[in-house]
Amino acid sequence: MNIVLYGGTAILLALSFQKDRGKSMKALKKAWKAFENILPQFLVVILMVSLLLSLLDHDMILRIIGAESGWLGVLLASLVGSVTLIPGFVAFPTAALLLQGGAGYMQIAAFISSLMMVGIVTLPVEMRYFGKRLAIMRNVLAFFFSFVVASVIGFVMEVLI
Amino acid sequence: MKKFLKQFKLPLGVALVYILLFVFSPDIARRSSEVTWEYFLEMAFILPPVFILMGLMEVWLPKDKIQKWLGNDSGLRGGFFSLALGTLPTGPVYVAFPLAASLLHKGASITNVVIFLGSWAALKIPQLMVEIKFLGLPFALTRFALTTIALIIMGLFMKAMLTRFPDKEWLKSRENLPD
Structure with a gap:
């Protein structure tokens, strides 16, 4: 995965530089800017979630959004995902941390899906x-869709694990 | 320095909480710092290529081109284009709003616009890389496939609904817009 990512990026970057040096420099500058913009937000979320995980004990996370929390946990996760506005780059490591802390796949799937599609x-x-x-219909449909994602991903991960 | 402080005031604030914790509850502080560090390293490793990819896409895919491709044609090909184009460009979804709105204004179908918006928000390729890394391939692939199907259904359904029950208030407000 990492080799593909690094290799692919290196090849594309080389091609880009061969074609247009100025544009490529601009791309790198944009990349740096995007990174710089996201860094503070990213640090805050990681620091807070790590802290939260140390404060909340395992049982608490299990009760709120654990696999046993069922549809209520899914609903809660969807609601949180709908009202928060964090980029995927930050959301995925957060979700991984929560999974490690005892959250269920269904609940995490609902959170991720509503985070991206409901605003x-x-x-x-x-x-x-x-x-x-259009706006309301789109968001309402996307909200319900997060339950579909939760149940299918819950099923898939259960089969796989 | 001032700029740095302004930009990083929130993380610095949280860091302060950590320092206080180290004084009052070193155990919790140590555990949190360990988790933070672990994830920071992982992110620091994956983010550079992801952001370079985003930069490259932004430079080589100018916005007016996107508009042209997505423009007036609809149907299956248009839907596919909307989906594919949504996965490529970068930026938060509120960047996609004005872009999609101008597409709609230029005659793109509601179906395509809904697909484009959803794909931009949820199916971006650089984002997918991070998802695979942290949540695993099965999770990411399942979500990708489901979302693709759902967007097509949502697009078709919303077009049917809004054709049958048009949003008169909004259509009226659009009449005043310049072409």
């Missing part, structure tokens, strides 16, 4: 661009 915070902007109906 309560961005809803006013979305309504301005696409109208109330």
Whole structure:
């Protein structure tokens, strides 16, 4: 995985430099800027989640979003995912930490899916661009979809583990 | 220095909590720091190529080109283009809003716009790399496949609904927009 990622990026970068040096430098600058922008947010989330995991004991996480928490845990995870606005780069390591801390795959799947596809915070902007109906319908459908993702991923991971 | 402080005021604040913890509850502090460090290393390893990929995509895929490809044609090919284009560009979803809105304005179908928005938010390739790394291939692949199917269904359904029950208020507000 890492070899593919690093190798692929290196090849693309080399091709890009061969074709247009200036554009490639611009790409690197954009990459650095995006990284710089995300770094503080990323640090905060990692620090907070690590702290939270040490404070909450294993049993507590299990009770709230553990595999045994069932659909209530899924609902809770979906709601949290809908109202938060964190980039995937930060969300995935957080989810992995929670899984290690005892969270269930169903609940994590619901969180990830609603985080990406439901945006309560961005809803006013979305309504301005696409109208109330489209925006609300899209978010409501996406919210329910996170339950579908939860049940299918829960099933898949259960078969695999 | 001032810029640094401003940008990093939140992480510094949390770091302060850590320092306090080290004084009052060294055990918890040590455990948290260990987890933090472990994940920081893992991220530090995977992020550089991911961000370089994002930079390259942004430079080589100019926004006006995207608009042209997605433009007026719809149907299966348009849907596929919407899906594929959503996976490529980068940036948060509120960057996709104005882009998708102008597509809609130029005659792209609602189906394509819904697919494009969803794919931009949930199926971005660089993001997928990080997902595979942290949650594993089965998790990422299942989510990818499900989301692709769901977006197509959502797009078709929403188009049907909004054709039958048009959002008059919004259509009226759009009449005043310049072409």
